Amino acid sequence: MNISKSKAAFIEAVKHIPGGVNSPVRAFNSVGGNPLFIKKSLGSKVTDIDDNEYIDYVASWGPMILGHTHPDVVEALNRTAMNGTSYGAPTLMETEMADLICKMIPSIESVRMVNSGTEATMSALRLARGYTKRDLVIKFEGCYHGHGDSFLIKAGSGALTLGTPNSPGVTKGTASDTLTAVYNDLDSVLGLFNEYKDQIAAVILEPVTGNMGVIKPSDEFIQGVRKACTDNGTVLIFDEVMTGFRVAKGGAQEILGITPDLTTLGKIIGGGLPVGAYGGKKEIMDLLAPNGPVYQAGTLSGNPMAMAAGLTTLRLLDETPNFYEKLEEKAAFLVAGLQKNLDDLGFPGVINRVGSMFTLFFTKEKEVNNFSDVMKCDTDLFAKYFMMGLESGIYTAPSQFEAGFVSIAHSEVDLQETIDKSREALKQLL
Numbered sequence: 001m002n003i004s005k006s007k008a009a010f011i012e013a014v015k016h017i018p019g020g021v022n023s024p025v026r027a028f029n030s031v032g033g034n035p036l037f038i039k040k041s042l043g044s045k046v047t048d049i050d051d052n053e054y055i056d057y058v059a060s061w062g063p064m065i066l067g068h069t070h071p072d073v074v075e076a077l078n079r080t081a082m083n084g085t086s087y088g089a090p091t092l093m094e095t096e097m098a099d100l101i102c103k104m105i106p107s108i109e110s111v112r113m114v115n116s117g118t119e120a121t122m123s124a125l126r127l128a129r130g131y132t133k134r135d136l137v138i139k140f141e142g143c144y145h146g147h148g149d150s151f152l153i154k155a156g157s158g159a160l161t162l163g164t165p166n167s168p169g170v171t172k173g174t175a176s177d178t179l180t181a182v183y184n185d186l187d188s189v190l191g192l193f194n195e196y197k198d199q200i201a202a203v204i205l206e207p208v209t210g211n212m213g214v215i216k217p218s219d220e221f222i223q224g225v226r227k228a229c230t231d232n233g234t235v236l237i238f239d240e241v242m243t244g245f246r247v248a249k250g251g252a253q254e255i256l257g258i259t260p261d262l263t264t265l266g267k268i269i270g271g272g273l274p275v276g277a278y279g280g281k282k283e284i285m286d287l288l289a290p291n292g293p294v295y296q297a298g299t300l301s302g303n304p305m306a307m308a309a310g311l312t313t314l315r316l317l318d319e320t321p322n323f324y325e326k327l328e329e330k331a332a333f334l335v336a337g338l339q340k341n342l343d344d345l346g347f348p349g350v351i352n353r354v355g356s357m358f359t360l361f362f363t364k365e366k367e368v369n370n371f372s373d374v375m376k377c378d379t380d381l382f383a384k385y386f387m388m389g390l391e392s393g394i395y396t397a398p399s400q401f402e403a404g405f406v407s408i409a410h411s412e413v414d415l416q417e418t419i420d421k422s423r424e425a426l427k428q429l430l
C-alpha cells in the first residue's frame, strides 16, 4: 500500500503542530507508523491523500452515525452559510435543537450548547459543584471525559493509550478533589461515599464505556451508583458524549433504564461540526448564568453552522423509521462475523458490543468487564492487527482502548468484506 504522500505530509505537519496532530489519539504512536492524511469521505468510506480508500469504523470518533458527507447535512450547511456563519446572538435553530434534545432524551428538561464534549463535562461538573456547594467528584479509572483538569486523573482514551492517564499540569489541589473508583465495582463507590460523606458533588461516568474499549455496566453497579447519588444528594452525571444518540435514540440511559441528574453530549449532535451540550433537571440548570450564579459561556456556542449540521442529523435519527433497528442489524451482523472468526480459528479474544459501538479486545481473558481486564490486553498484537487492517483497507481506531462505530451507511458488502479481511489478519497472527 502506497502511503508516501501521508508520510511526507506528516514530516511537514510535525514542524508546527505538536506531534503532527491536533488530537493525540490520531497519532499512531501506540500502533507504529504515522497517521494517514485523509482528503475526503463518503458514506462508509474515507480516502487518504494517496488515494487509498478504507471502510471506516472511526467515524470521526463517533459523530458520523449517518455515514460521511450525508447529502442532507451538506445541503443544510450550504443553505446556512449563505446567510452567514455566526452572529453571536440567539437563532431559531438553537431553540429547535434544545427542543429536540429534550424530546429525544426525556431526563433533559433544559440544555445548554457548548463547543466540545470537554466543555460539556467541565461545565456540568462546575454546575454540580455550584448546585451542591460541595467540591469532590468521583470518576472511574479508564473513563475519559475530555481534557478538563478534573478528569485527567486515571483517564482513558488517548491519555491511556499514550501512557499518561494522570497528566502533568494538573495541580495537586485540583487532583485532590477528584476521587477515582473502579468501573463495575459498586463497593469501590460506596467506600468513597462512606469516607467522604456529604462532600461529594458529583459522580461522572460513561454509562457504557468507549474509552477503555466498550464495557457495559452491570445492573447492580449502575443501579447502585444511582441509589448512592440519590441517598447522598450527589449529582449523577452521565457522560453520553459518545453514547448519546449512538447506542439508542435516547442514549445509554434509555437502554439502562436509569435517569441521571445531568447528561453531557457531543459528537453526533454536531453532525461532524464542533458541538457539545449539557443538560438535565431544570432545577439544576437554572443555576446557570444569566439566570443564576454558575458561570459558563462561549463565543460560538449554538453556532448556526454547527446547529444546521447537528439539527439535520438529529432530525434524521428521530424521524427515519426503524433507524436504530437497522443499525442494530448491521452491527450485530458484523460482530457475529468477527466472533465467528475468533471461534473458528481458536483465536483468543473478546468482543464487547453495545448497539453500534464495539471493541475487539486482544486478550486471553474470557470476559472484559473492568479496567483491570482491559489492562491485560496484548497491545502489541492489537498493533499488528490494526496495521494489517489498514493495509487491507479497513480503517479502525489506532488504539486498543477505543470503540469502533458502525454507521447506517455501512452496507452488507462492507461488513462482509470487513469480516473476511479480519479473518485473514487473524490467520496470519496465529
Ligand code: KE4
Binding pocket: 023, 024, 025, 026, 061, 116, 117, 118, 119, 121, 144, 145, 146, 147, 157, 158, 206, 210, 211, 239, 240, 241, 242, 266, 267, 276, 402
Ligand atoms: P471532545 O472534547 O473530544 O469533543 O469530547 C471529550 C469526550 C468526553 N466524553 C467522552 C465519553 C468522550 O468519548 C470524549 C471524547 N472521545 C475521544 C475518543 N474516545 C475523542 C477523540 C479525541 O480525543 O480526538
